[in-house]
Every structure is written in C-alpha cells, then in structure tokens.
Amino acid sequence: MTESAITGQIDKIIEALRAKDLDALAQIYSPDVVSFDIDPPLQHVGLPAKLKNWERVFAVFQEVSYEVRDLVVTAGEDIAYAHAFGRLTGTLPTGARTPGMWVRATFCFRKLNDTWLIAHDQISVPYDITTGKGVADLEP
Numbered sequence: 001m002t003e004s005a006i007t008g009q010i011d012k013i014i015e016a017l018r019a020k021d022l023d024a025l026a027q028i029y030s031p032d033v034v035s036f037d038i039d040p041p042l043q044h045v046g047l048p049a050k051l052k053n054w055e056r057v058f059a060v061f062q063e064v065s066y067e068v069r070d071l072v073v074t075a076g077e078d079i080a081y082a083h084a085f086g087r088l089t090g091t092l093p094t095g096a097r098t099p100g101m102w103v104r105a106t107f108c109f110r111k112l113n114d115t116w117l118i119a120h121d122q123i124s125v126p127y128d129i130t131t132g133k134g135v136a137d138l139e140p
Contacts, residue, residue, distance in 0.1 A: 002075040005116050006082055006109055010068060017066045017088075020058045022051050029118045030110055036122040038103060061090030061098075068105075069140045078111040085140040086123070101125065101136040 009028055016024035026047060035044040037053050044050055057064060071084040089100035108120040125134040 002080065002116075003073045006073045006075060006080055006107075007071065009109070009116050009118070010071060010082065010084075010107070014066045014068065017054070017057075017064050020064060022054060022058075025054055026051060030112060033118055034120050036120075036124075038123045038125070057088065060092070062093050062095075063091040065089045069102075075109075080109040080111075080116065082107045082109070102139055 012024065012028055016022075016028070029047055029050050031047050032045075033047055033050050035050050035053065036042065037044055037050075039053065039056070044053060065088070067087045067089070069085045069087075071082060073082040074080060083104070083106045085102050086105040087100045087102045089098060091097050104124045104126075106120075106122045107118050109116045110119040111117075125136055126138060127133075128135050
C-alpha cells in the first residue's frame with residue numbers, strides 16, 4: 001500500500017505538470033521542502049520557492065510533459081525515498097518541440113497527516129570531470 005501511495009504521488013506530479021497546475025503541485029510537497037533542482041541556486045527552500053521553479057517551466061513551455069522511468073521506492077512507516085530517471089519535454093510558444101534531457105531524480109517523502117509529501121528532491125545530470133560540463137545526452 002505504501003509503495004503504491006508514493007507511486008501515486010509521482011503520478012500526480014506528472015499529471016499536474018501536463019495540466020500546468022501549480023495548485024495540484026502544491027499538494028504534493030511539504031511546506032518546508034528543500035529542493036536541489038537543476039537550476040541555480042544550489043538549493044530552493046520552502047514550498048513557494050519550489051513552486052517558483054515550476055512557474056518558470058510553465059513560462060517557457062506552451063505544453064509540458066514529464067516522463068519517469070525505472071522508479072524504485074523504498075518505504076518505512078513514515079519516511080520513504082524513491083529514485084528514477086525523469087525527462088521534461090514540451091512545446092515552446094514558437095511551436096518547436098524540445099526533446100528535453102534525461103536527469104536523475106531522487107524524492108524523499110515524509111508522511112504527514114496520512115499523506116506522503118515530498119520533503120526533499122534532487123535533480124542532477126552526470127558530470128564529465130575532464131571537460132567540467134554536464135552530460136545531457138545520456139538515456140536510461
């Protein structure tokens with residue numbers, strides 16, 4: 001049951017992104033979420049900061065899609081984590097479609113009032129130490 005509840009929360013993220021629904025996204029994160037997102041700064045603290053990241057995504061894309069692969073969930077009684085590969089894609093206002101890139105995603109959940117909420121997430125791309133650049137063309 002716990003694993004399906006957490007998988008359901010990840011599914012809600014996908015649905016909310018496709019609908020560009022900030023209110024739905026707000027229901028998935030804890031108020032004190034700490035996010036190590038793909039864009040600067042190093043951390044985004046609190047729900048308003050996390051939602052601001054999604055607002056920026058919605059401003060860039062006319063249509064948004066998010067795909068998750070290889071999701072693995074490990075859960076205890078009131079703490080859980082999940083990791084997967086994710087890819088944000090979409091259509092720009094010009095009509096051009098961007099294929100996005102695969103990233104590594106980790107979600108840490110905390111059970112509050114019988115609801116699993118994301119208390120921490122981290123998104124990253126592999127790093128090529130010889131060039132000093134992220135590697136964005138890998139696929140799972």
